[in-house]
Amino acid sequence: MDVSLFDFTLPEASIALRPVHPRDSARMLVVRPDGLTDQFVSDLPSLLRPGDVLVHNDTRVIPARLDGIRVRGESVTRVEVMLHKRESADSWLAFARPGKRIKVGERIRFGAQNERYACELASLDAEIMEKGEGGEVLLRFSFSGPALDEAIARFGHMPLPPYIASKRAEDAADLADYQTIYARNDGAVAAPTAGLHFTDDLTARLVEAGIERRFVTLHVGAGTFLPVKADDTRDHKMHAEVGVIDQQTADALNAARARGGRIIATGTTALRLLESAARDDGTIAPFTGETSIFITPGYRFKAVDMLMTNFHLPRSTLFMLVSAFAGLDAMQEAYRHAIETGYRFYSYGDSSLLYLNDGAKR
Structure with missing residues (x-):
């Protein structure tokens, strides 16, 4: 595909240099097939159903x-x-x-x-x-x-992304701000930023609402966030990252889906790992190894029903992924709305909750 389809103009003022506190007070744009809704991350328990499963990436950022x-x-x-x-x-x-x-x-x-x-x-x-x-x-x-x-x-x-590091120096606050509260496996050189919005209070309310939480590990590499320099997506090479889904987690996710629960990936890193481990019938197999999966429009998703994710760079593989998931037209409209209404972009920015487009299902 032509990479220019995934380009857009982002005002510099839209780039978040610090997270909001508490973390779950960030805004969240809900992107359904029938339209957009402005909400907050703290609203997440009311947007999901009992039996749904949130899949978190528990990698921990190292000072890379x-x-x-x-x-x-x-x-x-x-x-x-x-x-x-x-x-x-x-x-x-x-x-x-x-x-x-x-x-x-x-x-x-x-x-x-x-x-x-x-x-x-x-x-x-x-x-x-x-x-x-x-x-x-x-x-x-x-x-x-x-x-x-x-x-x-x-x-x-701490490896702050260049769009933050070029504006200010790292400080002690980043040591906590740039880690999820559930990070436990050292190895990432960039944070799985969708998970930065979770708090202990939000987690407790999700559990009370009957939402399950499962953990996978994908050690996020800096290559994931590099801009695509090729003119055609076929000419872009993804850098491999190491991931793990254990047998117990795979079994739990398959059981949840079998009884009608939805799988919600917390971030593109969790989604990429789940899709790498998914069989053709949509079940998830245990996984240990590297993945360099590159998801663009036309991909048929096998494992994930919803995606919670931040707002991404123009011409990035991550904007291509969300366009594949929710539809290119829908994401272009969502990003226009986000810019016009003051959503904060990138790692320390606001969130979105995307529903899988019918045309992207396996």
Whole structure:
């Protein structure tokens, strides 16, 4: 498909730089086949039915942005690295800036960026093993396993999206704001932002309303949020992400659907994992491994009936996904309405609740 179909103009003032508090006081645009309704996230229990199941992504964001230096003779270059997918105990795929200035075989030092610091614990080194397109590199670190995890936690920064990080510096509030309240499995380098709206109070009211909650894990990579540079969707390559759905969760979701409950994905990450695990008959199988599923209009959804999600970037794979789910015309109208009525966009922004378009069902 022509990528320009998924373009739109977003005023800079629509981009949220901070979340609202409490989290569930965010606005929520409900997109049904018959029209739009303005509500709040706190209204969610009244919008679902007893027996429905909310599927949350319980991945936890790690401090995946690393600032380092590369020394070449008398030349010292500052390098910013964004980790996006772990490849082994001591290596990560990452995006490096400036990517063109670094070469395979060179080393980057993170942490104590001064050669006078001799103590190994004062710095973290990585060698560039491979270079790809768009600044992507494969880094092999001087530490491995849990020791590497500790070093990344010590020297890394919360990986706020560029549309926030370019406007303000990270601070202590982001350490809590950029995690869901149910995050428990370390590995994401970007938050599953639809889940940022949940509070303990909202969770309690959902349980009281008879809404089930199940958890899957997809370690969100930075590549998911990159803008599509190709002119045609067929020419865009998705970056793989690692996900897990255990047997107990798959069985519970299949049982809920069999008795008439709806599956509501909390965010595009949960949806992509569920659709990756879905069989042709719509049942969900246990899943452990990588997925690079790319969903565009024309896709037939097998596992998910409703989608709760934030408002996404123009020309992004995520806007393509929601257009596939609810219909391109419906999402273009929904985004026009959201912009005109002051909804807040992106990671710290407001939410939407989408019903599956009849034409997108399997």
